[in-house]
Amino acid sequence: MREAPSRVVLVGFMGAGKTTVGRILARRLGYVFEDMDRRIEAGTGRSIAAIFREDGEDAFRALELGTAQGLADRTRCVIAAGGGAFTRPATRDALREGATTVWLRCDLEVALSRIALDGSRPLAGNRDIMRALLAEREASYSMADATVDATGPADEVADRVLALLRGRVGAHRR
Numbered sequence: 001m002r003e004a005p006s007r008v009v010l011v012g013f014m015g016a017g018k019t020t021v022g023r024i025l026a027r028r029l030g031y032v033f034e035d036m037d038r039r040i041e042a043g044t045g046r047s048i049a050a051i052f053r054e055d056g057e058d059a060f061r062a063l064e065l066g067t068a069q070g071l072a073d074r075t076r077c078v079i080a081a082g083g084g085a086f087t088r089p090a091t092r093d094a095l096r097e098g099a100t101t102v103w104l105r106c107d108l109e110v111a112l113s114r115i116a117l118d119g120s121r122p123l124a125g126n127r128d129i130m131r132a133l134l135a136e137r138e139a140s141y142s143m144a145d146a147t148v149d150a151t152g153p154a155d156e157v158a159d160r161v162l163a164l165l166r167g168r169v170g171a172h173r174r
C-alpha cells in the first residue's frame with residue numbers, strides 16, 4: 001500500500017471531529033498526534049477559556065500562530081488545528097507548509113450535536129452565532145488541499161481521510 005503524506009493537518013469547524021478523528025488517524029498511520037489547543041493549554045498552563053477571558057481573542061490567535069509555526073517541521077505527525085486557526089492567513093500558511101491539509105466538513109446541526117455549549121469553547125455561542133461563524137469561515141476552510149465529509153462515526157471519517165491520503169501521495173506541497 002502507498003504511504004501517506006508525512007504531515008497531515010485537520011481543519012474545520014468546532015465539532016467537526018478534528019481531535020477524535022485525528023487521534024484515530026495518527027494511530028492507524030503510526031504517526032504522532034498533536035492537538036493545537038492542548039499544546040497551547042500545556043504551554044501556558046491555562047485553559048483556552050481563561051486565555052480568551054483574561055487576554056482576549058487576539059492574544060489567543062498569536063499563541064495559535066506560534067503553535068502552528070512550532071509544528072511546521074514535524075514529520076509523521078497528524079495535527080488537529082483549532083476551529084479558527086485556518087481562518088487566519090499567517091497561521092494558515094504555517095499549517096499548509098509542507099503538509100497535506102484536510103477540511104473535515106460537516107453541517108451546522110452535526111457540529112452542534114457534538115459540542116457542549118458550556119463555555120469551554122468561548123466562540124461557541126447560540127445557534128445563530130454558530131451559523132454565522134460557520135458561513136463566514138467556509139471560504140477559508142475550502143483552501144485546504146482536500147475536503148472530507150465529517151458526518152457519521154469518527155472511525156468512518158478516519159477511513160475516508162486515510163483513503164484520500166493514500167491516493168494523494170506525492171501531491172502535497174513541499
Ligand code: S3P
Pocket residue numbers: 012013014015018037048081082083084085120121122123
Ligand atoms: C475556536 C475553536 C476551538 C479553540 C478556540 C477557538 C474557534 O477549537 O481553538 O475555542 O475559533 O473556532 P476546536 O475547533 O477544537 O473546538
